[in-house]
Amino acid sequence: MMPKPHRFNIVGQLATLRRYARSLTRDPDEAEDLVHDALVKAYERQASFRTGGNIRAWLLSIVHNTHIDRLRDRGSDDRRHKAAAEVAEQWLPASQDQSVRVKQLREAFFELPDEQREALHLVVIEELSYQEAAEALGIPIGTLMSRISRARTRLRSLEDGEPRGITRHLKLIGGTGNDQ
Numbered sequence: 001m002m003p004k005p006h007r008f009n010i011v012g013q014l015a016t017l018r019r020y021a022r023s024l025t026r027d028p029d030e031a032e033d034l035v036h037d038a039l040v041k042a043y044e045r046q047a048s049f050r051t052g053g054n055i056r057a058w059l060l061s062i063v064h065n066t067h068i069d070r071l072r073d074r075g076s077d078d079r080r081h082k083a084a085a086e087v088a089e090q091w092l093p094a095s096q097d098q099s100v101r102v103k104q105l106r107e108a109f110f111e112l113p114d115e116q117r118e119a120l121h122l123v124v125i126e127e128l129s130y131q132e133a134a135e136a137l138g139i140p141i142g143t144l145m146s147r148i149s150r151a152r153t154r155l156r157s158l159e160d161g162e163p164r165g166i167t168r169h170l171k172l173i174g175g176t177g178n179d180q
Helices: 011-025 028-044 055-074 077-091 097-111 114-125 130-137 141-159
Strands: none
Touching: 011 028, 011 055, 011 114, 028 055, 055 130, 097 114, 097 141, 114 130, 114 141, 130 141
């Protein structure tokens, strides 16, 4: 008789968890710590994983919630942004046009509000369905779709050469049209 495979096999999910943690923390060492903490929680709560469920979405949800808990505990936005800029500079040689472009895109991605970056990462990079990503983040699917749409619009503005923070849909109200 062949032994029944264990339903709680996370080894195949480690790369996904590390990528997502890296996107959330913007720091490789902090990402590893986040994955470790999340896996400890997953192990402790493996009885809550429902048979036949999507283990990847379940684990990503635990990583996400662990990250939120850590942010609440320390509130270190400035430090994370500085560390991300340092890492981005180390990863990409500035001598090639394409690497400069990738650096700009990475910086724009990391400048997205946390909610937009998390949603975009899960759907685009981890290739979760909208439903799976919404469940992992604990939000309605419509909210997820809105966050992804706003993130994509913001990233496209970089392509269009618009300054960051300026959006196309704002109009000047109350002017005569002849203001200079």
